[in-house]
Amino acid sequence: MNHTTTTEKSNKNQAAEYGRAALDTLTKARGYAGQGTSESIKRIDLVDLVQNHGVALKKSGARYIGRCPFHDEKTPSFFVYPNNTFYCFGCGASGDAATFIMKIYGCSFPEALERLGIRKTGKPFSPAQARQINKVKAKRALVESFRAWEADYSTKLGKLIVAAYQCLFRIKTEDDRDKIAWVHSPLSVWEYHLGVLCYGSNEEKYQLFKAVSHG
Ligand SMILES: [Zn+2]
Incomplete structure (x- = not known):
């Protein structure tokens, strides 16, 4: 990875972080919106x-x-x-x-x-706006579940791979080797998946997410 892509990536991450912080603030603000009007009325001299x-x-x-x-x-x-x-x-x-x-x-x-100069809280959305909002909400929920899965699955894969190697390192005899021969096949899949999670593009990770979590 060269310098430019690293900078671009960190800018992108930073932007995403600001975005998430803004959404959190909005969510909180929406919670206050109901009481906002009466609070504003009470504040008027x-x-x-x-x-x-x-x-x-x-x-x-x-x-x-x-x-x-x-x-x-x-x-x-x-x-x-x-x-x-x-x-x-x-x-x-x-x-x-x-x-x-x-x-x-x-x-x-x-x-x-x-x-009194107190803004009305929200006109109802048009059907097209409502559809767009639901689309964004659904996408947000999907991205959140993807991020949660990414973190969980990486941890799980890491543990499985370490455990598998500990088994392999304990092989002393031909007999031992035969007993744990089964581990080679899943191990290569686990290593491949962890590789995607560590070095893959978002698209590759998302394809893996779909394949692993939705069958
Ligand atoms: Zn009177």
Whole structure:
């Protein structure tokens, strides 16, 4: 193997490593996506939001108080709490930043999220996109099982070959030789397979994977 191919190979391995790390991050991110929206809503400063919608608020202890935008009142009974929720003791209106926007504009939850600058979590995929995604998923699963098999089979072959040679080295007599003659045939196959795993191309390894693990 010359210098160029070694460098190319290590670049390729590095790229694959970055790719796998990115996929791991994505998988984790997808797990958080569900709670991401409510977390984003909770982070919105409700005092700011309410005041920007024409409701003057005054600090009252840990809370803020003002005149409710959802019913007519002279005495303030609309409270905004430090956890970014509101409650009106006059009309019972309550909720968070998203609820506030929905009530003010009479809009839906997704529209409220848009107005709050929170991105909607995922439009459904088109059938063509879904097929493509499933193809990539299937390929990923196959590559993962191939890698696992490659590691397992290399270890197994290494052990078998060492054990076989230990037998062969113990041959002292003609009789011994006859007794373990059977080992020569599988040994040459094991050595060939290990050779493919150590020095073969990905395509050669994959053909071996198909032949060995799927009959
Ligand atoms: Zn009210």
